Every structure is written in C-alpha cells, then in structure tokens.
Amino acid sequence: MHSSPIIQLDNVRLSYPSPTAQPVEALRGITLSIAQGEHVCILGSNGSGKSSLIQLFNALILPTSGDVRVLGKSTLDPANAMAIRTRAAMVFQHPEDQMTTSVVADDVAFGPENLGVPREQIVQRVDAALAAVGMGHLAQADPADLSGGQKQRVAIAGALAMDPQILLLDEPAAMLDTHGRQSIQRIVGSLKRRGITVVHVTHYMDDALLADRVIVLDHGLVALDGTPQRVFAHHERINQLGLELPFAMRLSQRLRDSGINAPLTAGQDELAHSLASMAPQGPVRHTPSSNEAGIGSAPRNHEDAIPAIAFRDVSYDYAQAASARKKRRHGLCQPAKKRPSGPLALDNASFSLAPGSLTALVGHTGSGKSTSIELACALKVPLTGTVKVNGIDTADLRLRPRLRKEIGYVSQLPERQLFAQTVYEDVAFGPHNLGLDEDEVRERVASALAKTGLEPTEALLCRSPFALSGGQQRCVALAGVLSMRQPVLVLDEPMAGLDPRGREHVRALLQDLKKQGTALLVVTHSMDDVAELADHVVILDHGRVVADGTPREVFTTRADALESIGIPSAQAFAERLASMGLSFAASSANAAENIPLTIDELVASLTEVLPHGAAR
Structure with a gap:
C-alpha cells in the first residue's frame, strides 16, 4: 500500500x-x-x-x-x-x-x-x-x-x-x-x-x-x-x-485469431505453460513465412557487383584523431600514423554491403557502431585500412563531391539536421546543390515527404520546420536525405524514440527503399527489427567484428556473439517453449532452419501442431 x-x-x-x-x-x-x-x-x-x-x-x-x-x-x-x-x-x-x-x-x-x-x-x-x-x-x-x-x-x-x-x-x-x-x-x-x-x-x-x-x-x-x-x-x-500490446499478448491474440485456444495474457510464463500443456509430443516443424527469404539468406544476385560499402582491415583511434586535430589547429606538421598501444574504437574491421540489401550493424553500447557509420559516411577517415563506397575511397579528398552523391546519412537525431526557414527549403537543399531544375526539385521534395508519411501540401511546405511536432520534424529531416536519391543510405537508430505506429511506418519505408535497390546500413538495438528486416548482420564487440552473416546464421549458431545484444523475442519465446518440451527441430541437421525468428514464423509453426478450437 x-x-x-x-x-x-x-x-x-x-x-x-x-x-x-x-x-x-x-x-x-x-x-x-x-x-x-x-x-x-x-x-x-x-x-x-x-x-x-x-x-x-x-x-x-x-x-x-x-x-x-x-x-x-x-x-x-x-x-x-x-x-x-x-x-x-x-x-x-x-x-x-x-x-x-x-x-x-x-x-x-x-x-x-x-x-x-x-x-x-x-x-x-x-x-x-x-x-x-x-x-x-x-x-x-x-x-x-x-x-x-x-x-x-x-x-x-x-x-x-x-x-x-x-x-x-x-x-x-x-x-x-x-x-x-x-x-x-x-x-x-x-x-x-x-x-x-x-x-x-x-x-x-x-x-x-x-x-x-x-x-x-x-x-x-x-x-x-x-x-x-x-x-x-x-x-x-x-x-x-x-x-502495441506486450509480446505475449500479441502472440496470444494472433494464435486466437488462428483458432488456437490460447489465454489472452501479458505474462510470458503463463502463455508458455499454457501452450506447452496443449502441444502434442514431438517436434514442431517450422513453416517458412512470407519474409523467410529476407531473414534466411542475403540476396545472392549481387555477389559479383561492387560492394555498396566495403570495410577492409579498418582501425580508428579517437585519441590519435584528437591529437591530429590539435596539431592542425596549431599549424604543426603531423607525424606518420602509427597504431596506438591502447584499445581502439574500431580494430581491424572488415565487412561489406551488397547493393539492394539491408545490413544491420549491432553490438553493445560503445562497441564501435557509431564510429563505423561515421567512417562509412567519410565524417572520419580510418587510422589504418580502407573504406570504400561504391568503389570510392572515403580518404581521397579529391573524390568527396562524387562520394556525397553516392551516400546519405540519417543521424540518431535527424531533426537536429534541420536549418532552413521553411520545410520546402530544408528538403530541397540537397537537390538544389545537385544543380537540378526547379520542377525536378519540387517533384523530389513532394515524393520524399510522402514517403515519410507527410502530405506535401502548400501549407506544410511553407511552414517553419521548427514549428512542427518532434515526430514531424524527424520526418522532414529524413525527407531531406531521401530527396537526394543516393544509392546508399546509412541510418543510425532510425526508430529510436518513435511510438509503435511510427516504427511500423519506418519499417515499411526501409522495405520499400530496399526494393528500389537502395543499399541500407542500419544501426539498431532491436533484434526483432533485425530478424524482420535484415538480409545481413554484422556484430561488433569492442571495435572488432565478432559475427558476420545472415540473421538466421548469426542468431542460431553464434551464441557466443549474442550475449551482449540478445535475440529476437520470438526466438527467445520459442526457446522457452523448447525448455518445456515443445521442440522446434526435427533433428540436429535442420535445427537452425526450424527455429522461429519472427512472430509470423512462430505463429505459423504453432498453428500447425496446436489443437484448434474456439478461443475463450
């Protein structure tokens, strides 16, 4: 009391x-x-x-x-x-x-x-x-x-x-x-x-x-x-x-809609015990869902193409970078770069992105994710190794104008990228810098705003972006990047701080961009989003790449690399059911293929074996 x-x-x-x-x-x-x-x-x-x-x-x-x-x-x-x-x-x-x-x-x-x-x-x-x-x-x-x-x-x-x-x-x-x-x-x-x-x-x-x-x-x-x-x-x-409802309640509601007599509860323990008691003996065979191609394997049609982003033996050290900045401010010549003896923000990292794919960059807080995306966008240059975007070396200052046309960056707080007096001027800034005619600029502005869920009315275009709500400001800032129509986009926690409806809209936008052939590098802490959206996963730990593969490969075979980041909610719940005797693998040979990673897969698997009846 x-x-x-x-x-x-x-x-x-x-x-x-x-x-x-x-x-x-x-x-x-x-x-x-x-x-x-x-x-x-x-x-x-x-x-x-x-x-x-x-x-x-x-x-x-x-x-x-x-x-x-x-x-x-x-x-x-x-x-x-x-x-x-x-x-x-x-x-x-x-x-x-x-x-x-x-x-x-x-x-x-x-x-x-x-x-x-x-x-x-x-x-x-x-x-x-x-x-x-x-x-x-x-x-x-x-x-x-x-x-x-x-x-x-x-x-x-x-x-x-x-x-x-x-x-x-x-x-x-x-x-x-x-x-x-x-x-x-x-x-x-x-x-x-x-x-x-x-x-x-x-x-x-x-x-x-x-x-x-x-x-x-x-x-x-x-x-x-x-x-x-x-x-x-x-x-x-x-x-x-x-x-949105808690995971257990969303799952139970989905099962009830499928005719399974599951209790409508927010408690995962209660739901798991109920489902385990209903299940027959023997394994549950996993039924691939409509997005299985996305979570099961990376796109194979781009294997011979130039990587959209390629990290090769990349290292970065903040202390040395700060020292170099200090020397430049004082007009001193810089000594040749040397590998520091202390820990690195990024340490000999190598990975690449295929065109038209979504790569999730994950890892615990401070693992090197933000450093990696700033290197990808040429906001930093490597201490050692190379970073290339569509074949362009980010360290080559002469190629920066070409590079900026290839890659766009949406920061953790994109609304802080706003600067113009009107929404139109803000979103049109990039296209104007590309030298496009006004008709093309207007078309790009309207299209980009629509993709973020904002109706490009004259009233909106004439408003100050700073007079909009926080969510609307984020959409305008994102539209400013989309209007550039760059073939590679880097997004740092694009769904952080958004409500469930806003997150669902961003998920749909990412899927649409990928279908259009855009290569996406997305930093996220949501393993559910990784399972649902990603073709490829790179896990960082203390600046090192510790896992690199498809979501299914990483989540089902790399338990050592998952300790600091967790696993998708559906997989965690499936493992809970498995501990109660409801197995998702017919044999060890196909164990990875049978483990559900998304709620769609989990529902599909359970509805095959659980008895159907009128939901209470």
Whole structure:
C-alpha cells in the first residue's frame, strides 16, 4: 500500500505558443495523483503529451492553468522551484542536453556540487552512480567521445547522484542496447525498494509491465489509467491509440485469431505453460513465412557487383584523431600514423554491403557502431585500412563531391539536421546543390515527404520546420536525405524514440527503399527489427567484428556473439517453449532452419501442431 501523494495535478492545462493565432494545447485538463514510492509508466503515441506531463513534475515548465504540487509544494510559486528540483531528478530523452563538462565523473558530480554536498560524499555518490549504470571504467573519459547509449548512462548516473526522492525518466532507454535497458529496469527496481518514486515515460511495453501503474495519454488527455494488467486488457483501445500490446499478448491474440485456444495474457510464463500443456509430443516443424527469404539468406544476385560499402582491415583511434586535430589547429606538421598501444574504437574491421540489401550493424553500447557509420559516411577517415563506397575511397579528398552523391546519412537525431526557414527549403537543399531544375526539385521534395508519411501540401511546405511536432520534424529531416536519391543510405537508430505506429511506418519505408535497390546500413538495438528486416548482420564487440552473416546464421549458431545484444523475442519465446518440451527441430541437421525468428514464423509453426478450437 502506497502512502500519501507526492505528486498532485488538478485540472492542468498546458499550451505552447504557435505561429498561427491558436496556441497548441499539449495537455487538456489532467487531474491525477502519484503516491510516494509508486512506480508509474506513462505511455502514449508521439505528440500525446508525455514529455510535457513529466516536465511539469520538476517545475521545468509551468501549467497554463490548474495546479501542480510536488512534495506538497506548488510549482507555480517560483520560490519552490529549487526545492522541488533538488528532490525530483530528471533524465531527458536526449542525454547530450545534460552534458556540462569534459570529464564523465565531473559531469555526474555537477548536481551534488550545486547542492553543496560535502566533497567526500560527492566522491562516494559519483562512484556508486557510475557503478550502477556500468560506466565506472569510463569515469575519466570525455562525454563528447562516448556513444549515444553511453551518454544516456552518464545522464542517469547524474540523476542518481542527486539522491532524489523522485526520479523522472523521459525515454531513458531509447538509445540503449538490451543490457542497457535491463540495467535501467534493475536500477528502477532498486530505487522502488528504497521507497523512491519513479515516473517513467517509455515506448517499451516490457517496462510498463514492471510498473505498479500505467497511465496512457491521448492528445493531452488521460485515456487509460490502472495496473498494467487492467490497462493492457483494453487491447482494442491500445491499438487505436497507436501503441502495441506486450509480446505475449500479441502472440496470444494472433494464435486466437488462428483458432488456437490460447489465454489472452501479458505474462510470458503463463502463455508458455499454457501452450506447452496443449502441444502434442514431438517436434514442431517450422513453416517458412512470407519474409523467410529476407531473414534466411542475403540476396545472392549481387555477389559479383561492387560492394555498396566495403570495410577492409579498418582501425580508428579517437585519441590519435584528437591529437591530429590539435596539431592542425596549431599549424604543426603531423607525424606518420602509427597504431596506438591502447584499445581502439574500431580494430581491424572488415565487412561489406551488397547493393539492394539491408545490413544491420549491432553490438553493445560503445562497441564501435557509431564510429563505423561515421567512417562509412567519410565524417572520419580510418587510422589504418580502407573504406570504400561504391568503389570510392572515403580518404581521397579529391573524390568527396562524387562520394556525397553516392551516400546519405540519417543521424540518431535527424531533426537536429534541420536549418532552413521553411520545410520546402530544408528538403530541397540537397537537390538544389545537385544543380537540378526547379520542377525536378519540387517533384523530389513532394515524393520524399510522402514517403515519410507527410502530405506535401502548400501549407506544410511553407511552414517553419521548427514549428512542427518532434515526430514531424524527424520526418522532414529524413525527407531531406531521401530527396537526394543516393544509392546508399546509412541510418543510425532510425526508430529510436518513435511510438509503435511510427516504427511500423519506418519499417515499411526501409522495405520499400530496399526494393528500389537502395543499399541500407542500419544501426539498431532491436533484434526483432533485425530478424524482420535484415538480409545481413554484422556484430561488433569492442571495435572488432565478432559475427558476420545472415540473421538466421548469426542468431542460431553464434551464441557466443549474442550475449551482449540478445535475440529476437520470438526466438527467445520459442526457446522457452523448447525448455518445456515443445521442440522446434526435427533433428540436429535442420535445427537452425526450424527455429522461429519472427512472430509470423512462430505463429505459423504453432498453428500447425496446436489443437484448434474456439478461443475463450
């Protein structure tokens, strides 16, 4: 039983200024309370008001009307702001927004220092916070040299070092790998046991299942509020809101639609035991699904073509690159490159992409993924080895104009690539630089926007991109890259921070680009996306390529390389069923071919052997 409310909202409305006459209303009369020690997950589609709501809880923004009380203090009184913020620590969606120093440990210490915490206590807090997020070994690193996931861990450590009564998390796992997300879940569990209130904005349904309470927002209103079980029982409403059900509930719903009498539950243990008890003795034979060609083998019709991207014995070292930049700034001649004695960001890496294929680049946080894609896009040049794009050496400065026509780059936060006064000017910038006539530019702009799901109306084209919602800004930035129609695209976590409906749209876009012959290099932490979309997988670990093959080859034969990144949800559930006696392999000879990697394959396999009957 939770104690008295620690956060209270009474008929809260929040509006943002707009270039038009009418302001944009983000929250529309919300009344709720959160008890001390309660773990609350806030769900909702992009633009539903989640980030606005959580920022009210530490007085970062103030309501347009209504009252917000935190720790019994009204946020409307400016005198209360500091007292509230010292006890309600926040981790933002974009961690670099919280980076203030050039040393990780100093960054984590920044909050406690501002609170006047004694020096010896600060040291203890910093060490404990960094250890909690697995970043103690990088305490003296420069945050600017960290990957996006590592920066997120530092931001969480900074919040923990404040020793808060309330921890506010706004999509903290968007850039993290499987282990990173699990570490956050462990941290949240530990804080809950200590009586700390946790409010967690997330798009991960597994996070919501672990909460005491789930609040679902829809266009600034509370659509659902209750325990995870009660909220997810409204499965039709969840789908209408652009969200998705937890994996077990999606699977059980699919099986019921196929005539299998499966329990409609969000609990994987409950569903697995039920299905195992229904199954006859003997193995389940895997039935290839419609996308089996995509996950079973890479395209073979491009084997003789020039690779779209080719890494050959590539190494990169940030320390040496920084030293070279410093020497150039001071006008000093640079010594010949030599291999450093310390660890490398990328170490003798070799892999290639076939034209018209999708290669997933995966690995734990800090494994070298971001370094690899920056090398592929010629934002960096190798310390040793070569990187070629359609045969063009990225280190050859004379060929850069040709190279830019061959490869496009969509960063982790593409909306930060926006710069023009109107949507049209932003998307048209690249085509104009190609010297295309205005009719061709207009056609490319309209086509690119349509591909991202935005209708290219005159009203949209004339709007400032900075007046759009976050999701719309991301679409405009992506359209600016698509309008170049480059044959090779590199995308860094293209679905991070998107709601389930937005992720599904990006998946469809990637499939469409691949059909058009575009070669795609996609960095992702989602093994479900790898299984569904990829033809080819490259796994990095501490800068080295540790696995290289098709998704089926990697997921079914390289257990040693999968420890840090996990496996697809369907495969994990199939393995759980196998441990209960429901085997997916008729013999060891075809074990790999019989293991389901996607939910479509899992449903197809189970419907062949499970008894059919009217679903309850």
